[in-house]
Amino acid sequence: MNLGLLCFIAYRAMEVEVMKAVAEAGFDDLTVAQGRLAARIGPEGTRLTELAEQAQVTKQTAGFLVDQLERAGYVTRTPDPADARARLVRMAPRGEAVVAVARQAEARVEAEWTRHLGKRGTAQLRAALTSLREITDPYA
Amino acid sequence: MNLGLLCFIAYRAMEVEVMKAVAEAGFDDLTVAQGRLAARIGPEGTRLTELAEQAQVTKQTAGFLVDQLERAGYVTRTPDPADARARLVRMAPRGEAVVAVARQAEARVEAEWTRHLGKRGTAQLRAALTSLREITDPYA
DNA sequence: TAATATTGGTAAGAGAGGCTGACTAAGTCA
DNA sequence: TGACTTAGTCAGCCTCTCTTACCAATATTA
Numbered sequence: 320m321n322l323g324l325l326c327f328i329a330y331r332a333m334e335v336e337v338m339k340a341v342a343e344a345g346f347d348d349l350t351v352a353q354g355r356l357a358a359r360i361g362p363e364g365t366r367l368t369e370l371a372e373q374a375q376v377t378k379q380t381a382g383f384l385v386d387q388l389e390r391a392g393y394v395t396r397t398p399d400p401a402d403a404r405a406r407l408v409r410m411a412p413r414g415e416a417v418v419a420v421a422r423q424a425e426a427r428v429e430a431e432w433t434r435h436l437g438k439r440g441t442a443q444l445r446a447a448l449t450s451l452r453e454i455t456d457p458y459a
Numbered sequence: 460m461n462l463g464l465l466c467f468i469a470y471r472a473m474e475v476e477v478m479k480a481v482a483e484a485g486f487d488d489l490t491v492a493q494g495r496l497a498a499r500i501g502p503e504g505t506r507l508t509e510l511a512e513q514a515q516v517t518k519q520t521a522g523f524l525v526d527q528l529e530r531a532g533y534v535t536r537t538p539d540p541a542d543a544r545a546r547l548v549r550m551a552p553r554g555e556a557v558v559a560v561a562r563q564a565e566a567r568v569e570a571e572w573t574r575h576l577g578k579r580g581t582a583q584l585r586a587a588l589t590s591l592r593e594i595t596d597p598y599a
Numbered sequence: 600t601a602a603t604a605t606t607g608g609t610a611a612g613a614g615a616g617g618c619t620g621a622c623t624a625a626g627t628c629a
Numbered sequence: 630t631g632a633c634t635t636a637g638t639c640a641g642c643c644t645c646t647c648t649t650a651c652c653a654a655t656a657t658t659a
Binding site: 380403405 | 645653654655
């Protein structure tokens with residue numbers, strides 16, 4: 320079977336589990352697209368344009384998603400001291416809370432995968448995928 | 460880094476390459492969603508409901524996509540001899556042609572990955588992902 | 600230093616893709 | 630026969646993403 324499709328199956332399984340955990344923790348208004356963007360927010364805040372680039376969407380799309388995240392209280396926008404045009408998107412407390420839940424769910428799923436593949440097999444999988452980023456990820 | 464996200468990066472790289480090859484071959488009206496659905500059509504044709512299940516979308520969505528594929532000449536709908544309610548979605552010649560292009564692009568990308576990871580590494584990657592399907596793919 | 604180009608971001612509108620709910624027609628089974 | 634299930638359609642809605650067009654601030658350069 321096609322390697323790309325195999326990656327997709329694993330990826331989707333992870334995504335479904337994480338979103339389920341997040342929803343069960345009470346954050347039932349968060350969508351996948353919002354989560355994907357929010358996952359790129361750095362500890363000191365990140366500019367919209369940078370988020371758009373990394374998530375590989377247009378800045379309009381990124382702006383649309385950040386609007387929603389802001390309205391739902393997950394992030395805030397603060398002026399960027401380094402550039403008056405720009406604003407930094409930062410995690411709000413509610414955002415930090417959901418990140419914690421997501422990280423935990425990720426760890427749980429990875430542990431499950433490790434039980435299935437073995438420690439060695441999982442390490443190899445991670446190494447192979449990480450190495451692949453060098454030729455597949457423009458933002459590696 | 461999160462294993463799920465690593466899978467996503469590789470998957471998207473493959474998808475982008477395949478869609479680019481397909482578009483360059485003149486099939487520039489095919490979308491990703493249509494392709495994902497069409498990839499599930501079996502040699503003898505497949506029922507709409509079955510396609511929907513396997514692609515994990517509702518049958519309404521599947522019907523919508525098959526409408527488009529039919530209008531563009533990629534597939535045909537024929538009555539299912541086994542059940543007068545059902546119809547079989549089958550590949551049309553134009554559909555077969557695009558499948559051939561897609562398969563070729565997939566093979567090319569996999570070859571590139573193999574050059575990067577080595578034969579052994581690629582085989583391990585495939586083995587790990589295939590094994591993972593046992594716990595991540597409800598339609599394995 | 601003034602004109603020009605670039606960069607960060609917003610606004611408006613359109614289209615794709617997905618969903619739910621309600622429905623018809625055909626098959627299944629008690 | 631009547632109740633239930635299954636294959637598929639119809640209608641309406643929401644989310645995400647794009648393109649085109651624009652404004653404001655910064656950088657560059659003549």
